[in-house]
Every structure is written in structure tokens, then in C-alpha cells.
Amino acid sequence: MAIEDPKDVKPETPIVFDASVFQYHKEIPKQFIWPDHDKPSPNVPELSVPIIDLGGFLSGDPVASSEATRLAGEACLKHGFFLVANHGVDGKLLENAHSYADSFFTMPFVEKQKAQRKPGQHCGYASSFTTRFSSKLPWKETLSFRYCAEDSNSNSDSNIVQDYLVNAMGQEFQEFGKVYQEYCEAMSTLSLGIMELLGTSLGVGRKFFKEFFQGNDSIMRLNYYPRCQKPDIALGTGPHCDPTSLTILHQDNVGGLEVFVDGKWRSISPKPHVFVVNIGDTFMALSNCRYKSVLHRAVVNSEKPRKSLAFFLCPQKDKLVTPPTELVDVEHPRAYPDFTWSALFRFTQEQHRANGNTLDAFSKWIQQKTELIQEG
Numbered sequence: 001m002a003i004e005d006p007k008d009v010k011p012e013t014p015i016v017f018d019a020s021v022f023q024y025h026k027e028i029p030k031q032f033i034w035p036d037h038d039k040p041s042p043n044v045p046e047l048s049v050p051i052i053d054l055g056g057f058l059s060g061d062p063v064a065s066s067e068a069t070r071l072a073g074e075a076c077l078k079h080g081f082f083l084v085a086n087h088g089v090d091g092k093l094l095e096n097a098h099s100y101a102d103s104f105f106t107m108p109f110v111e112k113q114k115a116q117r118k119p120g121q122h123c124g125y126a127s128s129f130t131t132r133f134s135s136k137l138p139w140k141e142t143l144s145f146r147y148c149a150e151d152s153n154s155n156s157d158s159n160i161v162q163d164y165l166v167n168a169m170g171q172e173f174q175e176f177g178k179v180y181q182e183y184c185e186a187m188s189t190l191s192l193g194i195m196e197l198l199g200t201s202l203g204v205g206r207k208f209f210k211e212f213f214q215g216n217d218s219i220m221r222l223n224y225y226p227r228c229q230k231p232d233i234a235l236g237t238g239p240h241c242d243p244t245s246l247t248i249l250h251q252d253n254v255g256g257l258e259v260f261v262d263g264k265w266r267s268i269s270p271k272p273h274v275f276v277v278n279i280g281d282t283f284m285a286l287s288n289c290r291y292k293s294v295l296h297r298a299v300v301n302s303e304k305p306r307k308s309l310a311f312f313l314c315p316q317k318d319k320l321v322t323p324p325t326e327l328v329d330v331e332h333p334r335a336y337p338d339f340t341w342s343a344l345f346r347f348t349q350e351q352h353r354a355n356g357n358t359l360d361a362f363s364k365w366i367q368q369k370t371e372l373i374q375e376g
Contacts (some may be wrong), residue, residue, distance in 0.1 A: 001204045001372075002247070004366040005324035007296040013129040013332055014131045015029055015031055015076065015128075015130050015137075016127070016130065016132065017127040017130050017141075018109045018127065018346070019105070019109075019122075019127065019141055019224070019226035020108075020109060020226075021192075021227040022226065022306070023228065023229075024111070024229070025229060026219070026229050026230075027230070028139075028228065028229065028230050028233070028234060028263060031130075031134060031135055031136075031137045032128075032137045032139055032234050033134055033230075033314065034134075034233060034234065034235050034238065035136070038112070038136070038238065039232065039233055039235075039270075040231065040232065040235065040258075040265075040297075040299040041265060041289070042267050044258055044267045045264065045266055045267070046260060046265075046267055046268070046269060047081070047259050047266030047267060047268055049075060049080075049081050049083055049268060049269075049276075050072075050074070050075055050082050050083065050272065051082075051085050051116065052071050052072055052073040052082055052083065052084050052085070052192075053067070053068055053085060053086045053196070054068065054084050054085070054086055054087050054193055054248045055086035055087065055088060056086060057069070057193075057196075057197055057200075058193050058196065059117040061300070061368075064289045065200075065261050068197060068218055069197065069200050070201075071236045072197050072198060072201045073201035073258075074291075075200075076198070076201065076287075076291035076292065076294065077182070077290070077291065078292065079259060079292055079294045080278050080279035080284075080291055080292040080293055080294050081259055081268065081276065081277070081278045081294070081303040082277055082278075083268075083271065083274050083275065083277070083280075084190070084194065084248075084274065084275045084277050085273070085274050087190055087275060088186075088189075088190070088193075089186045089187075089190060089275075090186070091273060092180055092251060093179070093183060093186060094273070095145065096179045096184075097179055097180065097183045097250075097309055098178050098250075098252060098307065098309065099220045099253065100150075100176050100215060101143075101224065101309065102307065102308050103176075104176070104222065104291060105141055105222075105307065106193045109127070111162070111363075112125050112127075112141070112143075113125065114168060114169050114170070115168040115169055116145065117131075117144070117163075117276040120349070121344075122146075122219065122349065123142055123144050123145050123164065124143070124144065124145075125141070125143050126141065126142045126143075126144070126169065127141050127291040128141070133331060133353065136235075136245070138235060138236055138237050138238060139225060139226065139228050139235065139236050140223055140224060140225045140226070140236045140237060140298070141223075141226070141301075142221055142222065142223055142224070143218065143221070144219060144221040144222075145161055145164050145165065145180070145219075145220050146161075146164070146217070146218070146219060146220075147160060147161055147184035147187075147188065147216075147217075147219070147220050147311075148160050148215075148216075148217050148218075148283065149188045149214065149215050149216045149217075149218070149219045150215035150216075150217070150294065151194060151267075155161050155350060157177075158261055159177070159181050160181075160255065161177060161180050161181040161184050161220065162174070162177030162178050162180070162181040163177070164171055164177070164289050165177035165180065169239070171189060177334060179198040183220070183309070183311075184218070184311065186218050186220075187220070187224055187248055187311035187313075188216060188218065188311075188313075190248060190275070191213065191216070191218075191246055191248060191311070191313040192210050192213060192214065194246065194248075194277060195210045195211070195212070195213055195230075195246075196210050196298065198283075198287075198291070202287060202290060202291070202326075202327065203326060204324045204326050204327065209286070209326055211267075212286070212315060212319070213245070213313060215316050216243075216313055216314060216315060217314055217315070217316050217317055217341075218311065218312055218313050218314045219311075219314060219341050220309075220310070220311050220312075221242065221309075221310045221311075221312065222307070222308075222309060222310075223236075223237075223298070223307060223308045223310060224305065224306075224307045225256060225298060225300050225305060225306040225307070226300075226305050226371065227300070227301065227302055227303065227305055228300040228301070228302060228323075229302055229306065230250045230302075231299065231300045231301050231302050231340060233331055234305070235297055235298065235299060235300070236256060236297075236298035236299060236300045237297055237298040238297055238355075239260065239295045239296070239297045239356065240282065240295065240296070240354045240355050240356070241281055241295055241296075241356055241359075242278065242280035242281065242312065242354070243281045243282065243344055243345065243348045243354050243358050244281070244282055244294065244312035244313060244314050244341075245278060245280050245282040245283040245286070245312075245313045245314055245315065245341075246278070246280055246282040246312075246313040246315070247276075247278045247280060247310055247311070247312055247338075248276075248277055248310070248311045248313070249274065249275065249276040249277070249278070249279065249308055249309070249310050250268035250273050250275055250276070250308065250309045251306075251308045252270065252306060252307050252308065253270055253272075254301070254304050254305070254306035254307075254352055255267060255269050255270055256298045256299050256300065256301070256308075257270075257276065257296065257297075257308075258296060258297050258298070258299060259278075259294060259295070259296045260295035260296065260297075260337075261294065265297075265363060268283055268345035278293075278294070278296065278314070279291050279292060279293050279294075280293050280313075281344070281359040282314070282315070282321055282341055282344060282368055284359065285321055285336040285339070285359060286321055286322075286323055287323060287327060287329055288323035288332055288334065288336075289332075289335035289336070290326040290333050293359070295340075295355075295356045300326045300374060313343050314345075315342075317341050317345075318340055318342060319338060319340065319341065320338050320339075320340060321338065321339050321340065321341060321344075322338045336359060337363060337366050337367070339366060341360070344359075344362055347361075347362050347365060351365065352365075
């Protein structure tokens with residue numbers, strides 16, 4: 001299956017996006033100009049999203065548990081976004097994670113390129129997506145790396161995040177790597193607590209989804225959105241649904257996150273010590289489409305750079321994504337075929353640029369492959 005937009009193919013001569021230079025340009029390259037229907041709007045109203053007391057739920061307090069379950073269920077049925085407070089993540093760790101992100105993205109471009117993402121890989125440094133696409137480029141830089149919960153819980157005491165960052169950037173990144181190793185471990189623990197909450201709200205119990213993601217093979221991403229002199233025609237991240245299972249996002253104090261609800265864009269402003277959580281496509285399939293994976297995007301501004309920390313929870317790559325039997329009945333027939341996360345991830349890297357219909361396109365792709373096999 002071809003990439004959805006035939007014009008949006010890998011460029012022959014990719015543009016070099018050096019944020020330290022581009023953020024001062026009064027005009028921006030055409031590759032970063034988005035179509036009129038995607039361009040941001042001024043004065044986007046705030047989306048009403050609940051703040052959930054996760055600590056109260058996990059402590060077993062009946063009143064707090066009941067309220068957290070209700071709020072999560074209502075939000076996930078409608079748009080899949082909610083906020084989490086009393087989450088147990090150390091404030092100093094959060095502060096350090098933001099501080100090291102600042103230090104990385106303010107490094108000279110040539111230094112950041114030591115961790116340059118290689119073609120076909122998802123780990124490493126990327127200055128926009130200039131090597132993958134030729135149009136509708138995001139106004140951002142990212143640093144991504146893999147986290148494996150099964151490694152951190154094994155007797156080998158593997159530090160996959162720290163080892164990757166030291167190997168990519170050098171021995172002076174030991175402390176840098178240690179901070180993000182600890183941060184990913186905290187996010188994995190937090191995500192399992194959230195899975196207990198989602199399992200309860202869906203009526204399958206606290207254990208089902210927690211056990212499913214116990215040995216998660218996840219992705220951590222540092223996002224940096226430089227200042228842009230033309231924020232009315234560019235986007236930091238275009239409209240998309242996350243193909244992963246769950247996203248746990250922490251924003252700095254510069255707003256920019258927007259969610260598409262009821263046919264309109266709505267913003268989610270940053271709040272100190274509060275995480276933004278949203279459902280991804282893989283969990284939407286796992287919930288048999290009960291819970292929603294909804295379009296969202298990031299806008300930029302001309303005054304301040306913005307950064308965010310995103311942890312994308314993913315199952316083990318060979319684990320079969322199939323909903324529990326309790327969520328399949330006459331009123332709710334199977335919405336999607338069984339698949340593995342590795343197949344969906346490969347599809348988004350090689351066949352389809354993630355957008356609002358990734359899961360539907362992936363399902364059709366699976367069906368076409370199945371029919372070809374049967375015919376052959």
C-alpha cells in the first residue's frame with residue numbers, strides 16, 4: 001500500500017532543519033507550510049478534561065476509586081484524554097528530565113547529529129522528518145529511544161536507555177542517560193497503574209491490561225518546538241492519532257497541545273506536576289473500540305520554544321493485540337482483526353504516515369494481505 005499522499009514521499013534531497021537558524025527566519029520553507037484546512041486557529045478554547053487522583057485509586061480508597069473510574073471512563077468514551085495527579089513520580093526527576101532535554105536541544109546541531117536517527121529506525125535524533133517526507137513537515141526536533149520493562153526487571157540489570165544514549169553521544173552522557181533510564185522506569189510503573197484504572201473502568205478487572213503490558217517494549221521521546229516566525233501557517237506536529245497504546249505526556253509551561261473534539265480544535269493547557277494521558281490506536285483496538293484514539297496536534301509560537309516529554313506505552317512486539325472476551329458481544333462485534341504491535345509499527349514506518357485513519361488503513365492492509373495469501 002502506498003503512502004496516503006502520493007506527494008508526501010521521501011525527498012531526493014532532504015532539507016536540513018537546523019532550529020538554531022530556522023527560528024530566526026521571517027519566511028519558512030514551503031515544506032513546512034500546511035494546507036489551509038490544517039492551519040492553526042487563534043484563540044482555541046480549552047478542552048474540559050478531568051484531573052484524576054491516581055494515588056487515591058491505587059490506594060484502594062472506595063470513594064476515590066469510584067470517582068477515578070467514572071472520570072476515566074467518561075473521558076475515554078468521548079475523546080480519550082485525561083489528566084493524572086497524585087501519580088507518585090518524583091518532582092526532582094521530572095525537573096531533571098526537562099533540564100536535560102533543554103541541555104540537549106540547545107547543543108550545536110553537529111553535536112546533536114551524533115545521535116542521528118538512521119533510515120528505517122525510530123531511535124535517535126531527528127530534525128523534523130526531513131528525510132522521510134517532502135511536505136507538511138513538523139516544526140520540531142526530537143530525540144527518541146527504546147525502553148524495555150522486561151530488561152529492567154531481569155537479573156541482567158540492563159540499562160537499555162542509559163546504554164543507548166552513552167553509545168550514541170559518548171561517556172559524558174552517563175548522567176544524562178541515567179536520568180532518562182529512571183524516568184522511563186517511572187513512566188512504565190505509572191502506565192501500569194493507569195492500565196489498572198482503565199481495566200476497572202471497562203469492567204475487565206484491574207489485572208487484565210496491567211498484565212498485558214507488564215513486559216512493555218515502549219518508546220520515549222523528547223520533543224522540542226523552536227520559535228517560528230510564521231506560527232499561523234506551520235505546525236509543531238500535524239493532526240494524528242498515536243498508533244501506540246497509551247501516551248503519558250508532560251508539557252513545560254508553554255502551551256501548544258490541541259485535541260480535535262466535536263468537530264473543533266480544543267487546547268489542553270499545561271499544569272505543573274500533572275501528566276496528560278491519551279489513548280492510542282493499539283489500545284483502542286484492545287478495548288474493541290470502546291475507548292477512543294482521537295486526533296491531536298501541537299502548535300508553535302513566535303515568542304518561546306516549547307518542549308514536552310512523551311512516553312509511548314507499547315506491548316511486547318510479538319504479543320497478539322486482541323480484546324478480552326468481555327468486550328465482544330452482539331452489540332459490540334470485533335472492530336479490528338488481531339495484530340501484533342510490531343506489524344502496526346512497521347506499517348506506520350514503511351507504508352502510512354500516521355493520521356486519523358491509521359488503524360482503518362492498517363486493517364484494510366491486513367485484509368488485503370490475507371486475501372492474497374488465500375488466493376496464492
